[in-house]
Amino acid sequence: MQSDNFNFECEYWVRGSMSSTRTVRVRVNGVEYTKEVEPRLLLVDFIRDHLGLTGTHIGCDTSNCGACTVIMNGRSVKSCTKFAVEADGGEILTIEGLASDGNLHPIQKAFWENHALQCGYCTPGFIMQAYWFLKQNPAPTEEEIRAGLSGNLCRCTGYQNIIKAVKAASEELRAKAPTINGG
Amino acid sequence: MAASLCGSRVKRREDPRFITGTGNYVADVTLPGMVYVKFVRSPYAHALIKSVDTSAAREVKGVLGVYTGADLKSKLGPVPCAWLVPTEPPIKVPEYRAVAVDKVRYVGDPVAVVVAESQGAAEEAAERVSVVYEPLPVVVDQEEAVKDGAPRLYDGIDRNTSFVWRLKGGDVESAFRQAEVVVKQRLVNQRLQPTAMETRAAVAEYDSARSEATLWITSQNPHIHRLLVSAMTGIPEQKLRVIAPDVGGGFGSKIQVYGFEAVVTLLSKELRRPVKWVETRSENYLSTIHGRAHVDYVELAAKRDGTILGLRVKTYANLGAYLTTAAPGVPTILFGIMLSGAYRIPAIECEVHGVLTNTAPVDAYRGAGRPEATYIVERMVDMLAHELGMDPVDVRLKNFIPKDKFPYTVATGLLYDSGNYEETLKKAMSLVGYHSLREEQRRLREQGRLMGIGVSTYVEVCGLGPSKVVRSTGFGLGLWDSAVVRVHPSGKVSVYTGAHPHGQGEETSFAQIAADELGVPFEDVEVVHGDTAMTPFGMGTYGSRTLPVAGMAIVGACRKVVEKAKKIAAGLLEAREEDVVWEHGKFYVRGAPAKYKTIQEVALASYTAENLPPGVEPGLEVTHFYDPTGFVFPFGAHICVVEVDRETGEVKIQKYVAVDDCGNQINPMLVEGQVHGGITQGLAQALYEEAVYDSQGNLLTQSLNDYALPTALEAPTYTTDYTVTPSPVTPLGVKGVGETGTIAATPAVVNAVVDALAHLGIKHLDMPLKPEKIWKAIRRAESEQTTTS
Ligand code: FES
Ligand code: FES
Numbered sequence: 001m002q003s004d005n006f007n008f009e010c011e012y013w014v015r016g017s018m019s020s021t022r023t024v025r026v027r028v029n030g031v032e033y034t035k036e037v038e039p040r041l042l043l044v045d046f047i048r049d050h051l052g053l054t055g056t057h058i059g060c061d062t063s064n065c066g067a068c069t070v071i072m073n074g075r076s077v078k079s080c081t082k083f084a085v086e087a088d089g090g091e092i093l094t095i096e097g098l099a100s101d102g103n104l105h106p107i108q109k110a111f112w113e114n115h116a117l118q119c120g121y122c123t124p125g126f127i128m129q130a131y132w133f134l135k136q137n138p139a140p141t142e143e144e145i146r147a148g149l150s151g152n153l154c155r156c157t158g159y160q161n162i163i164k165a166v167k168a169a170s171e172e173l174r175a176k177a178p179t180i181n182g183g
Numbered sequence: 184m185a186a187s188l189c190g191s192r193v194k195r196r197e198d199p200r201f202i203t204g205t206g207n208y209v210a211d212v213t214l215p216g217m218v219y220v221k222f223v224r225s226p227y228a229h230a231l232i233k234s235v236d237t238s239a240a241r242e243v244k245g246v247l248g249v250y251t252g253a254d255l256k257s258k259l260g261p262v263p264c265a266w267l268v269p270t271e272p273p274i275k276v277p278e279y280r281a282v283a284v285d286k287v288r289y290v291g292d293p294v295a296v297v298v299a300e301s302q303g304a305a306e307e308a309a310e311r312v313s314v315v316y317e318p319l320p321v322v323v324d325q326e327e328a329v330k331d332g333a334p335r336l337y338d339g340i341d342r343n344t345s346f347v348w349r350l351k352g353g354d355v356e357s358a359f360r361q362a363e364v365v366v367k368q369r370l371v372n373q374r375l376q377p378t379a380m381e382t383r384a385a386v387a388e389y390d391s392a393r394s395e396a397t398l399w400i401t402s403q404n405p406h407i408h409r410l411l412v413s414a415m416t417g418i419p420e421q422k423l424r425v426i427a428p429d430v431g432g433g434f435g436s437k438i439q440v441y442g443f444e445a446v447v448t449l450l451s452k453e454l455r456r457p458v459k460w461v462e463t464r465s466e467n468y469l470s471t472i473h474g475r476a477h478v479d480y481v482e483l484a485a486k487r488d489g490t491i492l493g494l495r496v497k498t499y500a501n502l503g504a505y506l507t508t509a510a511p512g513v514p515t516i517l518f519g520i521m522l523s524g525a526y527r528i529p530a531i532e533c534e535v536h537g538v539l540t541n542t543a544p545v546d547a548y549r550g551a552g553r554p555e556a557t558y559i560v561e562r563m564v565d566m567l568a569h570e571l572g573m574d575p576v577d578v579r580l581k582n583f584i585p586k587d588k589f590p591y592t593v594a595t596g597l598l599y600d601s602g603n604y605e606e607t608l609k610k611a612m613s614l615v616g617y618h619s620l621r622e623e624q625r626r627l628r629e630q631g632r633l634m635g636i637g638v639s640t641y642v643e644v645c646g647l648g649p650s651k652v653v654r655s656t657g658f659g660l661g662l663w664d665s666a667v668v669r670v671h672p673s674g675k676v677s678v679y680t681g682a683h684p685h686g687q688g689e690e691t692s693f694a695q696i697a698a699d700e701l702g703v704p705f706e707d708v709e710v711v712h713g714d715t716a717m718t719p720f721g722m723g724t725y726g727s728r729t730l731p732v733a734g735m736a737i738v739g740a741c742r743k744v745v746e747k748a749k750k751i752a753a754g755l756l757e758a759r760e761e762d763v764v765w766e767h768g769k770f771y772v773r774g775a776p777a778k779y780k781t782i783q784e785v786a787l788a789s790y791t792a793e794n795l796p797p798g799v800e801p802g803l804e805v806t807h808f809y810d811p812t813g814f815v816f817p818f819g820a821h822i823c824v825v826e827v828d829r830e831t832g833e834v835k836i837q838k839y840v841a842v843d844d845c846g847n848q849i850n851p852m853l854v855e856g857q858v859h860g861g862i863t864q865g866l867a868q869a870l871y872e873e874a875v876y877d878s879q880g881n882l883l884t885q886s887l888n889d890y891a892l893p894t895a896l897e898a899p900t901y902t903t904d905y906t907v908t909p910s911p912v913t914p915l916g917v918k919g920v921g922e923t924g925t926i927a928a929t930p931a932v933v934n935a936v937v938d939a940l941a942h943l944g945i946k947h948l949d950m951p952l953k954p955e956k957i958w959k960a961i962r963r964a965e966s967e968q969t970t971t972s
Contacts, residue, residue, distance in 0.1 A: 038303075054211035055204015057431075059380045060464040064887035067380060095204030108202040112194060115852050118860060119686030120201030121380040121431030127202060146895040153887070155380050155432050156686050157856060158863035158924075159895040 026087045028053070029097025037084045043077075044068040046084035047094060055095040055124045059153065066152030069125040070094045076132035078151070095124035098131065106176070107131055107169040116165035118156035126152050130166045138174055142167065188695040188705055189915070192852035195691045206429040209384035212399045214457035217386070218247055220447055221305035222460075223295040223312045224469065225287035228323070228541035228880020229334060230316035232285055235295055239311040245304035247454055249312060250296045252284035258449055260415045262442045262505070265407075265659035266512035274346040274657075277337045277539065279505035281415070281442025287316070288336055288504035289541050290880050291469030293442075298450055298458060323876045325501040325538040326478055336504065336539045345502060345537040348515040352594035353530030358493025362484035366566045371949040372555045374476035374501065374874040376890050377548045381431020382462040383471055385444050387451035395422045396448050402427040403437045403683055404723025407660075408444060409715045411508070415445040418452070427713040430685035434864070435547035436471050437685070438725050439508040468885050473874050474548020476501035477514065477555050483563040484530075489571055489578045493530035494522055496559060502537050503544035510546045511537060516656045517552025517644075517726075523593035524560035525604045525642045525818060526582040531594040541880040547725065549864055550643075550925040557641045561930035562947070565638075569941055575934070576617065579608060579640050590911070597644060599816045600912045603844070607906050608640050611820040611842040614904060620824060628942060633827040633961075634837075637935025638820065641927040645727035645919035646815035646912065663810035664733035665719040668697065668740040670748075670803040672790040674783025676701060676708045678740075681721010682733035683713050687921060688853040689729055693737055695849055696915070700741030702768020702782055719806055727919025730849065731815050731910070738914045740807035748785045748803060754796040755780050755788055815910045815918040819843035821862070821931040827939045832958030834870055834936055836899040841927065843903070845920040846910045854920050858903050861924020867893045868925075869932035873951045891951075944968065 021036040028051060035050055047056045047070065056079060059065035068079040071093040098105045107130050110116070117123040126149060133140070133148040140148065145166045146159070154162065200206045237249035262279040282293045295312050299305035320334035327333055328343040336343055359365065379401075386399040396418050402408045402425065409425040412418075430437060443460055451458040462471070477500050484493040500514030519533040564582070568575040584591050586603040593599065612618075620636050627634045647653060650661025667679040678697045684690060694708040701708075711717055721733060745765055752770035753760040756778070764773050771779035780788075785803070788794060792801035824838040841858055848854050871891040875883040884890040909916030929950070936952050937945065943964040948956060 048211075049213075052213075053204070054208075055206070057208070057381070058210070059382070060887045062464065062886040062888050065380060065464075095202075099203055104202065111202050112198045115195065115856050117198060117201055118688070118856055119380070119432040120197070120206050120429065121208065123201045124204045142900075150894040150896045153380065153892050153894060155378055155434070155864070155892070156860045158859035158861075158901070159898045160859050160901060161856065163895060 022085050024084050024088045026090055026092060028092045029094060039083065039085055041084045042080055043082040043084050043087055044079040047079060053094050053096050057121055057124060059121065064153065066129060067122055067125040069128040069152065071128055071132055076129050095127060098127065106172040107166070110165040110169035110172065114161045114165040114168060116157060116161040122152060122154040126154065126162055130169065134166070134170050134173060138170060140170060188699050189849050191695070191850065193691055193695055193705065193850055195688050196694065197688065197690045208381055208429050208431055209386060209399045209401050210461045212386045214386065214388055217457040217459050218298050218300055218454065219302045219305045220450065220458055220460040221297045221309040222293040223297065223309045223314070224466070225283065225290060225292040225294050227287055227316050227318050228290045228321045229319040230287050231319065232283065232287060232294060233315040233317050236313045237295065239313065240297055240308040243299070243304055243308040243311060245300035246308045247298045247300065248450070249308065250282070252280055252282040252294060255282050255446070256280065256284050259445055262440060263411055263414060264506040264508060264510065266509045267657040268346065268348055268511045268515045269657050270346040270348050274511055275340050276345070276506055277340060281446050289543055290882060291466065291543060292504065296446055296450070298454060321541045321878070321880045323540050323542050323878065323880050325499040325540055328538050328540050329499065329536060336541065340539060343539045345506065345539055346511060348519070348535045348537065350519040350533045350595060352596055353493070355493050355495060355530040355532040358530040359484045359495070362492055363487045364485050364570055366483045366563060366570050368481050368563065368566060368947055370479045370481055370559060370562060372475045372477035372479065372558055373950055374545065375474045375548055375868055375872050376468050376874045376884065377434045377436035377471065377474055378890065378892060379432030379434055379436055382464060382467040383437065383443070384461040385447045386457060386459045387447040388457040389452040389455065391455055395424070396452065397424045397426065398444060398448050399426045399428060400444050401430050401437050403430070403433040403685060403725050405683055405713055405715050406681060406720045407723055408440055411440040412445050412448055416448050418448065424716045427683050433685050434549040435474065435551055435725060438723070439472055439546055441507065464887060465885050468890065469882055470543055472507055472544050472546040473503065474545060475555060476545045479559055481559050481563055483567055485567050487571065489567065489573050489581045491526055491528050491582050494528050496522060496533045498533070498535040500535055500537050501540055501542065501545055503540060503542045505544050507544040507546045510544060512656065512658065513547050513552045514555070518556045520595040520597050521553050521556035521644055522560060523595055524557060525584060525640050526560070527584050528594055542876055549861070550922045551726065553643050553922065554865065554926045554929055557926045558930050561639045561641065562933065565934045565937070566946065569946065575638050576608065576612065579638065580605060598813060599642070600813060600910050601908050602642065602816060602818050603906060603908050604640055604818060607818065607842045607844055608820040610904060610906060611822050611840050614842065614902060615822045615824065615838060615840040617822065631829065633829055633939040635825050635827065635935040635937065635939025637823045637825070637931045637933065637938055639927045639931035639934060640820045641923070642816050642818040643727065643923055643926050644814050644816055645922065646731035646811055647726045647728050648814050649812060650810050660722065661810065662722055662732070663808055664736045665721045665806065665808045666733065666736040666740040667719050667804065667806045668737065668744050670744060670786040672787050674703065674707065674786045676703055677711055678708060678737055679711045679718045680733050680737065681719050682729045683724045684729060685724065687724065687729060687857065688850065692730065692849045692853055693734060696734055696737055697741055700738060701744065727921040730917050731913050731919050732809060732811055734917065735811070735913050735915065736807050736809035739809050740805045743805040743807055744803060747799065747805070748782055750796055750799050751789055752780045752785050754794055755785065811912060813912040815846070815912050817843065817845040817918040817920060817923050819923060819927060821927040823931040823935040825932070825935040825939055827936060827957060829961060832954035832956070832961060834952060834957065836866070839899050840902045841924070842906060843920065843923050844906045844908050845923065846908060846918040847916040849917065855903055857920045858924045859901055861922060862901055862928040863893060863898050865925040865928025866932045869929045869950055870952050871897070
């Protein structure tokens with residue numbers, strides 16, 4: 001491939017449309033999907049373009065921003081770093097699946113109550129990362145929260161209210177389920 | 184009695200959609216039959232385009248068209264620049280094409296556009312467009328670009344200088360003659376990449392049966408986009424609908440009309456298909472505007488007692504390769520007029536060279552000119568204090584414009600509306616414990632530890648602005664704003680604003696204002712923005728103008744609604760209008776408050792319309808245009824405390840206190856959010872961020888790996904507080920607050936770091952203050968101290 005520009009080449013490689021398709025069977029937010037996809041389709045594009053779940057965002061092309069964070073098989077992943085085929089047979093939770101029966105998840109509620117978002121673009125990624133983080137560490141200190149969210153970028157809030165929200169959510173989650181054991 | 188909503192921390196009504204992933208950003212817009220665009224961009228910073236061969240690209244399956252700059256030239260007008268500052272000789276505006284013709288002038292300059300059925304096909308085809316370039320000598324540095332023999336970007340623009348702008352107030356020569364001390368410094372205000380988390384994007388759909396286009400775009404000002412895209416494409420304004428749905432941050436970088444919007448609109452018309460373009464982050468860094476990029480030569484004249492006499496500034500502003508929408512106004516008007524800061528400086532002189540270089544265009548980034556001015560003033564005040572052995576706080580207190588002197592005209596000609604600078608500084612000092620910190624600093628120094636305290640007492644001009652004044656600066660339009668307030672028959676209210684909030688929260692704060700003004704429940708008010716088919720022409724959201732201008736348009740509209748409703752109520756109450764009293768959503772006859780008509784009842788009556796007083800039209804709806812009578816000037820005092828690690832040069836922010844005054848606050852929660860975010864961007868400039876080009880014009884900071892945005896680990900915890908000095912200019916006494924943090928924080932942090940190092944003999948370091956730079960400066964200072972001792 002002739003290319004003057006490394007980035008174009010990279011993007012081409014990951015998003016290119018040359019090979020035959022493969023089947024992906026995956027459960028997303030509790031719904032079973034079976035789709036034919038190109039092997040190099042990124043998970044984030046699969047979620048957004050094939051499933052229409054546009055709450056998962058894209059903020060970079062170097063896996064730095066975390067806007068694309070989802071939960072895959074119980075762990076948080078940056079969905080721009082995975083291929084859709086890697087999700088085959090697995091289970092994914094995106095921001096759209098977090099509220100249950102119309103009730104906001106305590107993390108969502110805490111973001112709202114603590115003004116932890118402005119433009120909202122980074123928000124789904126932060127909430128999903130916080131969701132996973134609080135499962136690992138249900139009673140974190142401020143420093144631990146900052147470290148736990150340091151793979152996500154926000155340009156609007158200066159993080160202070162995000163930290164506050166995650167702290168508040170951790171308290172509410174613990175009050176609700178006093179004996180968390182990994183949930 | 185209804186409690187006032189204005190002044191309350193009302194939770195944001197925009198949040199439910201964002202926290203559930205149901206926001207609607209441009210990249211989320213999908214239309215049947217949609218096709219995808221990829222721009223082919225120049226890998227050279229300066230080169231002639233010898234030929235563009237699109238044949239191989241056309242063969243890629245799914246490709247619908249490949250267009251070169253030459254193909255588009257006849258179909259698209261040039262990208263206009265909307266702020267032609269008046270200079271002598273007149274500003275030279277180079278031709279700026281959406282897709283380059285004949286010559287490229289920065290790495291990332293588009294040379295062709297591919298449209299295909301899928302994103303993958305568009306990208307593959309873009310790879311196959313083969314362009315033959317003839318590279319030319321490159322110049323990226325503005326001080327190099329003005330030298331004799333420097334590579335020239337444009338025929339007819341000598342020394343790459345688009346303009347030289349001058350401002351002079353007071354007798355500068357005599358100020359410097361009288362000076363007992365003159366402090367001089369070259370200050371670099373480095374180039375920044377705005378980095379809204381959402382990159383730019385556009386979707387266009389052309390309806391050929393109606394000859395109408397709809398354009399979804401990441402815009403801070405949809406009406407401006409419609410006007411200029413209409414001018415470029417020839418699609419009449421009334422046939423072009425621009426929708427800026429949810430926008431993921433702008434910070435100035437989504438004000439501009441770049442050309443891509445016009446390209447997708449045109450291609451949608453040509454191909455009769457909806458066309459989508461979403462920028463990648465690397466493209467965003469290459470070709471979305473950058474900010475700042477100044478080199479300033481500064482001289483400050485003062486007396487030995489710390490009284491400032493005069494300021495002289497000569498600036499080389501890097502404008503990049505083309506003049507984007509507001510570019511010429513940023514390093515001139517928005518910069519020069521703020522060089523008095525919070526101080527009585529009797530004489531100020533400023534000369535700005537606007538220089539074209541082989542780099543991405545530079546335009547408004549959060550603060551836009553005002554952070555650059557504030558950085559100069561606040562650094563120089565600190566340097567003066569250091570020179571005189573005074574506490575930087577005392578120099579400030581000595582030179583502040585006193586609170587009883589407002590409104591006050593500074594030497595640059597601006598009329599400051601209101602202020603109490605001493606109060607904010609004293610409040611910040613007591614919050615941070617200034618005097619005991621100075622004690623602690625002395626103790627730590629004895630132990631060899633490097634602790635610094637940095638103060639920044641800023642003033643910002645915003646609320647842009649009175650149209651008459653703004654027009655005299657060469658701005659393409661006035662800077663008023665507009666609102667439609669429509670009270671429906673049910674008494675519910677829709678408010679349509681010409682502004683475009685994209686994170687600031689005005690769907691909430693504007694509803695607070697309207698609910699208070701009309702005496703209706705908050706839940707009954709809907710705020711609509713971002714769609715030119717629904718909202719009145721307005722100027723958009725930037726420059727901290729949304730509340731003080733567009734918000735005041737809503738106040739005006741509501742008051743006119745009440746005026747009309749009062750006439751109708753008088754009819755219903757069978758009273759004379761002058762006997763009718765308006766109070767919290769109700770009308771009654773003076774002295775008889777028990778018998779009243781609610782605004783909702785009056786609204787219904789306005790639509791049934793059978794009992795309207797003579798001369799009163801049916802309906803209850805008002806369009807109001809608000810042109811401010813003056814600018815507003817928020818201000819404040821920020822104090823930053825740092826410790827510098829002697830061994831590594833690393834800076835750790837220990838404390839950050841911000842006391843801001845933006846007049847009356849509508850929603851203190853939103854104010855706090857703006858302050859937090861603003862400070863974080865400001866300190867990021869001081870410590871981390873810098874756009875770097877190599878000598879060949881390659882952008883070395885082309886990804887988030889290389890462009891160092893602060894994460895939650897770097898951002899400190901802020902202590903925020905306020906004073907309230909209402910503005911006499913705006914009906915609600917409000918000022919703007921969107922940029923204050925960014926303006927204040929940069930010098931506060933740099934002053935703190937330099938303060939930590941001052942006793943080593945370090946007087947100044949240019950930003951960003953990365954560990955390596957500080958470490959080297961410490962080593963150098965230490966070795967100088969050993970050689971001199
Ligand atoms: S999109 Fe930025 S990390 Fe995935
Ligand atoms: S809220 Fe805008 S990027 Fe985080």
